[in-house]
Amino acid sequence: MGKVFQALSSDIRRKILAYLSASSMTAGEIAERFDISKPSLSKHLGILENAGLVSSEKKGQFVHYSLVEDNLLNTLNSFIHEVCPCGKIYVEESREKARAQTPGREVSQTEKPQRD
Amino acid sequence: MGKVFQALSSDIRRKILAYLSASSMTAGEIAERFDISKPSLSKHLGILENAGLVSSEKKGQFVHYSLVEDNLLNTLNSFIHEVCPCGKIYVEESREKARAQTPGREVSQTEKPQRD
DNA sequence: TTAGCAATTAGCCATTTAGCTAAATATGGT
């Protein structure tokens, strides 16, 4: 778990994860998007992959990278349970109540994403 | 948000957060628990406080530290929505289905905590 | 007011991190 948080501690690495959220990309495509040299980016991708947040597949001379969503979600979730094992349910219940009482007004970040 | 992840990237700082999850403590009490000098620990507490993950209150010659649960939950949640905005609902639905089909068997980390 | 304890700040050193350029390692096309 330390490796995951270490990986997430860098601004550019979090941006890379967000950039990969919609689709897989080659190392080159990612490097174009961010103002950084290819070797530097390669190292970041290596760190993300080593943390299990990203997976790579070589296709010919290209390497395609994609997000491993499950690892991210599971790690953050298990961390939350480690650190705030008791308080979480009250926060959740509070938000549910707020949602129920003033529907459409509670638009916090923690609200469930809409169904398509 | 960068500050929060930076703070979370350290092993000992995550341990401190976990240690504070049950109750507030003075800097000295925390320092006793971890094999580290008081000045070093003080710096860690400063980083956690600066990130908004911990709050401090001076009482006489002691400084009491306590966890700020909300900031942690909100930051992680908003990050998740940033990085996996679309896939999350499918993961959730999948888990709900699994839970419905084999009640009592699905005990993953992402399951809701029990009501007292 | 002076002694003593809690906590933080200052100053120092070793290690790690993040960036770069140049070189090496594929792979594909001619």
Place this chain on the structure above:
DNA sequence: ACCATATTTAGCTAAATGGCTAATTGCTAA
């Protein structure tokens, strides 16, 4: 075989991190 392209590895430097001890600040109590 040979050259061009994609990516990673090597090797370097500057800056950040994390630890320590010693010194400082603030408070309590004798």
